[in-house]
Amino acid sequence: MIWITVTGLIWLACFGFYTVSEKQIIKTRTSRYALLSAFPVLVKLTSGIILCMVMWLLSAQFSKSISFVALWVLLSPVLFVFILKINHLGKKL
Amino acid sequence: MHKSVRQSMAWLHSWLGLSFGWLLFAIFLTGAVTYYRHEITMWMQPQFASMQVNQDTAVKTAYQYLQQHAADAQHWYIGVAHPAAPVNKIYWQTPDGHYEMRTLDASTGRELTLSATQGGDFFYNFHFQLYGLPYTIGRLMVTIAAFIMLITLISGIITHKKILTDFFTLRTFKGQRSYLDFHNVSSVIALPFFLTITFTGLAIFFYIILPSGMKKVYPEHPFQYFEDIQTVNGSAISTAPVKSNMLPVQHFTTTVQQHWGKTEFESITVKQPNTQLAQITFTELKDHSITRNQAQLTFNATTGKLLKNTRNDSAIATLNAGVYGLHMARFADPVLRLALFFSGLLGCAMIASGLLLWSLKRQMQKKSVRFHLGYYLVNRLNISIILGLPLAMLGYLYANRLINIPAGAPNYEIYSFFIIWIGSFMLACLMPQQHLWKTQLKVLMGAAFMLPLIDMYYLVSQHDIDSFKSYWPFLRIDLMLWLLALLAYFLHQNIHPIQQKAVRKIQTKLKTVQQGSSS
Numbered sequence: 001m002i003w004i005t006v007t008g009l010i011w012l013a014c015f016g017f018y019t020v021s022e023k024q025i026i027k028t029r030t031s032r033y034a035l036l037s038a039f040p041v042l043v044k045l046t047s048g049i050i051l052c053m054v055m056w057l058l059s060a061q062f063s064k065s066i067s068f069v070a071l072w073v074l075l076s077p078v079l080f081v082f083i084l085k086i087n088h089l090g091k092k093l
Numbered sequence: 094m095h096k097s098v099r100q101s102m103a104w105l106h107s108w109l110g111l112s113f114g115w116l117l118f119a120i121f122l123t124g125a126v127t128y129y130r131h132e133i134t135m136w137m138q139p140q141f142a143s144m145q146v147n148q149d150t151a152v153k154t155a156y157q158y159l160q161q162h163a164a165d166a167q168h169w170y171i172g173v174a175h176p177a178a179p180v181n182k183i184y185w186q187t188p189d190g191h192y193e194m195r196t197l198d199a200s201t202g203r204e205l206t207l208s209a210t211q212g213g214d215f216f217y218n219f220h221f222q223l224y225g226l227p228y229t230i231g232r233l234m235v236t237i238a239a240f241i242m243l244i245t246l247i248s249g250i251i252t253h254k255k256i257l258t259d260f261f262t263l264r265t266f267k268g269q270r271s272y273l274d275f276h277n278v279s280s281v282i283a284l285p286f287f288l289t290i291t292f293t294g295l296a297i298f299f300y301i302i303l304p305s306g307m308k309k310v311y312p313e314h315p316f317q318y319f320e321d322i323q324t325v326n327g328s329a330i331s332t333a334p335v336k337s338n339m340l341p342v343q344h345f346t347t348t349v350q351q352h353w354g355k356t357e358f359e360s361i362t363v364k365q366p367n368t369q370l371a372q373i374t375f376t377e378l379k380d381h382s383i384t385r386n387q388a389q390l391t392f393n394a395t396t397g398k399l400l401k402n403t404r405n406d407s408a409i410a411t412l413n414a415g416v417y418g419l420h421m422a423r424f425a426d427p428v429l430r431l432a433l434f435f436s437g438l439l440g441c442a443m444i445a446s447g448l449l450l451w452s453l454k455r456q457m458q459k460k461s462v463r464f465h466l467g468y469y470l471v472n473r474l475n476i477s478i479i480l481g482l483p484l485a486m487l488g489y490l491y492a493n494r495l496i497n498i499p500a501g502a503p504n505y506e507i508y509s510f511f512i513i514w515i516g517s518f519m520l521a522c523l524m525p526q527q528h529l530w531k532t533q534l535k536v537l538m539g540a541a542f543m544l545p546l547i548d549m550y551y552l553v554s555q556h557d558i559d560s561f562k563s564y565w566p567f568l569r570i571d572l573m574l575w576l577l578a579l580l581a582y583f584l585h586q587n588i589h590p591i592q593q594k595a596v597r598k599i600q601t602k603l604k605t606v607q608q609g610s611s612s
Binding site for chain 1: 382425439
């Protein structure tokens with residue numbers, strides 16, 4: 001259960017950072033997430049807090065040192081799948 | 094001509110990356126696989142899978158064996174059987190200083206004569222000392238490669254000027270641009286992992302590249318460092334060892350469990366067994382931090398008195414343990430291990446895309462169709478590493494299922510590994526450019542798809558499995574192999590062979606140049 005929650009939260013944080021990223025924010029303004037583009041700093045801050053929450057959740061499972069490492073290690077596969085998804089790899093196949 | 098810092102770094106990045114990319118790819122791939130070395134060993138020794146482990150019995154039988162066969166040894170080590178490695182591995186140092194090693198059945202304490210297979214340990218050893226080379230040379234080469242990797246990573250970071258802007262950018266199916274994007278994405282998203290793993294890999298072998306410090310402090314026995322960094326010397330005992338009976342091991346296991354509760358042991362060591370100075374140390378299996386500081390308890394083995402902690406807890410010792418701990422990730426539970434394995438594969442993808450990008454760029458810049466030995470070799474080496482190495486690894490597993498190697502016989506599995514790897518290179522050299530990738534991808538796909546089926550047939554025919562539970566240790570590796578087959582299929586079907594693409598572009602370019610000159 002904890003892994004599903006952690007993966008979901010990392011995905012959410014990635015999404016937050018992505019919507020207000022330098023390249024994407026213009027498109028976000030015309031999408032249904034337009035509200036997010038009005039508060040880019042707040043969105044980035046919230047995404048950062050979500051990542052901290054992930055670490056806190058992981059520290060319930062492991063020691064503090066392992067949870068810090070685990071956060072960075074788990075970020076890679078989630079980010080990779082996220083990047084494939086937002087770049088519509090599936091649609092081009 | 095003066096170049097900017099970024100241009101110089103780009104030059105350094107591409108040429109160092111090319112020179113060491115093939116070796117680094119092999120180190121990364123075997124390293125990633127090493128996260129599952131116990132599982133691979135179990136896959137390759139099916140008789141292990143059916144063994145039930147009761148650690149109390151395992152400890153008792155190993156202890157009894159050593160009492161019978163090595164009572165006068167200087168030192169005992171028992172690698173206690175646990176579910177991932179269900180046999181006792183014992184070592185002892187004989188009175189004349191030699192080491193003996195045995196593998197024991199954890200239930201009966203019988204010596205096991207296993208086949209000569211090295212299992213997952215082959216990939217592990219290859220990862221850090223390149224099998225077949227003398228240890229020092231192999232480790233030195235890996236250390237230099239790690240150093241180059243660190244330089245390549247740093248120069249890559251400096252070269253990639255839009256790390257944050259292009260963080261989420263991956264323009265797929267757009268030729269050279271896609272390779273660059275993929276190289277950037279795979280590098281950036283696992284950058285903390287790459288930096289950590291490279292730096293810790295380099296730091297582990299510090300004594301190879303910076304031996305003078307160790308030689309200065311330990312002029313006569315430099316490797317005394319490794320003893321000192323792990324354990325603190327107690328007050329020097331001047332009394333000579335006198336024969337004395339040790340307490341039964343059950344006495345200690347009961348006391349340890351009173352301290353730790355029900356837990357699993359990783360190892361038990363006994364110094365100067367069967368003397369009044371005998372010390373027995375229990376180390377817990379579970380690692381609760383990144384610094385490999387599993388709980389330890391040490392007793393006087395003759396009196397049963399609990400001794401003070403002998404672990405070296407100094408800052409430098411903790412840093413040293415952290416370096417090992419972070420690199421080997423023994424703290425990782427299954428999900429984390431899968432993520433680490435994925436990060437390792439991402440490293441392979443980063444190196445492979447960099448190598449392919451180098452090759453593609455040079456072919457695009459080439460203005461003639463004349464044969465160029467350098468490009469030819471780079472292309473062939475690329476394919477024999479990126480596809481040839483996984484093929485060789487599959488060959489290693491195939492050999493295990495198809496050839497029975499008795500104990501003491503030459504290890505044909507390792508021969509198969511190298512023969513197939515060389516075969517892949519030779520095939521690549523003989524193959525015309527346009528068929529290069531598709532041919533080897535077809536072989537890889539077929540081999541990866543068929544192996545689980547052969548494995549199932551083998552296990553059923555040898556009566557090694559009788560239920561899903563007993564099949565699971567094999568199935569988990571088989572599922573990975575099918576994923577590899579799927580990846581090969583994806584590459585075969587959806588990515589146009591890079592060489593073909595480059596050739597087409599060059600031909601178009603040449604036609605344009607020729608038309609321009611004739612008109």
